[in-house]
Amino acid sequence: MSMLAILGAGGHGKVVADCAELQGWETVHFYDDAWPDRVTTEHWPIQGDGRHLIRNLRHYGGVFVAIGDNRRRCSWLQALAAQGAPIVSLIHPAAMVSRYAELGTGTLAVAGCIVNAFARCGEGGIINTGATVGHDCLLGQGVHVAPGANLAGQVVVGAHTWIGIGAKVIQCVTIGKEVFIGAGATVIGSVRDGETVVGTPARPLRDTSDANGGELPPTLAASAT
Ligand SMILES: CC(C)(COP(=O)(O)OP(=O)(O)OC[C@H]1O[C@@H](n2cnc3c(N)ncnc32)[C@H](O)[C@@H]1OP(=O)(O)O)[C@@H](O)C(=O)NCCC(=O)NCCS
Missing domain, CATH: 3.40.50.20 (Rossmann fold)
Structure with a gap:
């Protein structure tokens, strides 16, 4: 090439x-x-x-x-x-992307990640180091699944949402767009557009769509360039 x-x-x-x-x-x-x-x-x-x-x-x-x-x-x-x-799109040789999964244009799949059968990821996604995306998940454009985060099967994630490092999301949950899932959170129910949720089980910290004008929280802005 x-x-x-x-x-x-x-x-x-x-x-x-x-x-x-x-x-x-x-x-x-x-x-x-x-x-x-x-x-x-x-x-x-x-x-x-x-x-x-x-x-x-x-x-x-x-x-x-x-x-x-x-x-x-x-x-x-x-x-x-x-x-x-x-x-x-770029797929690290040590990433495992099912032949039945779809990655949108401009997506990165980093070493150690797994994208299971019939998962669909929109354009510009990041499936980071060691993250897993379960079967039949549906990720909108620009979703970042940070290192070591796990999405169980049939999870729906809206556009531009950030699934924080080491977070877990149980099966069939719907997460809105422009959401921040905090590091290590365990998501067991739906998350509304623009919310930031943290903890186990995950609870709202704030709604970035109103309080923050949709800007990145300070701790993420530093790593976002
Ligand atoms: C959730 C998050 C976005 C919030 O960032 P922030 O808006 O800058 O939040 P702050 O650091 O001001 O913390 C606000 C409060 O939430 C708590 N908090 C923040 N992140 C938390 C987390 N992941 N789990 C539990 N509590 C958390 C803080 O302890 C603080 O509590 P306090 O008010 O009682 O002191 C951020 O902490 C986070 O988890 N980012 C994920 C980073 C990541 O995935 N990096 C991967 C890079 S590839």
Whole structure:
């Protein structure tokens, strides 16, 4: 394979680049809107910001958006697709994705994750290290299942929702869009759009759709670039 462009040169971007190389991409270039200040990728050159990427699209056989913020990631995916970018999905060789599962365009499946039969994940999803997505789950666009989180079968998750690290969700539960499930939470019932829930069993902490204008909570914002 030829050259892959990755938008987003933070820690998540490094995981994406590593995964891409294992999938056979020979050359990886980064772009980041913090360019030229961002200097975090010792192994891969940063070529410019998002506008430069749009100008350079013709050079790339694949484009991937590695922005941690779920909504920003989806916005960029849509903007790049509208410019004709060849958006790809990346599946780490040590990820187990059922042949009967569907991953939307621009999705990342990291090492050790399992996506079971007939699960469907919308575009721009992240199934992070060691996370599991049970059979017949339905994930909207831009959902992030953080490392070690487990969704049982037939769970429905709305767009841009963040399932926190190590969280558990029992079968057949519906989680709304723009939700934050706290680290280690155990979700045993439905969660409304925009809510943040924590604990075992998970209880509402706040409703981000009103109180926070939909912005990331501070502890997530730090890891979302
Ligand atoms: C739920 C979460 C989004 C809330 O973040 P926040 O809005 O910055 O919340 P704060 O840190 O201000 O905490 C607010 C309160 O909730 C509690 N709390 C926060 N996260 C909690 C969690 N996961 N479980 C239980 N309680 C939690 C805090 O102890 C605090 O309680 P207090 O008011 O009694 O002191 C965040 O704590 C979290 O769990 N993020 C998941 C991170 C993750 O998955 N990272 C993976 C990166 S790949």
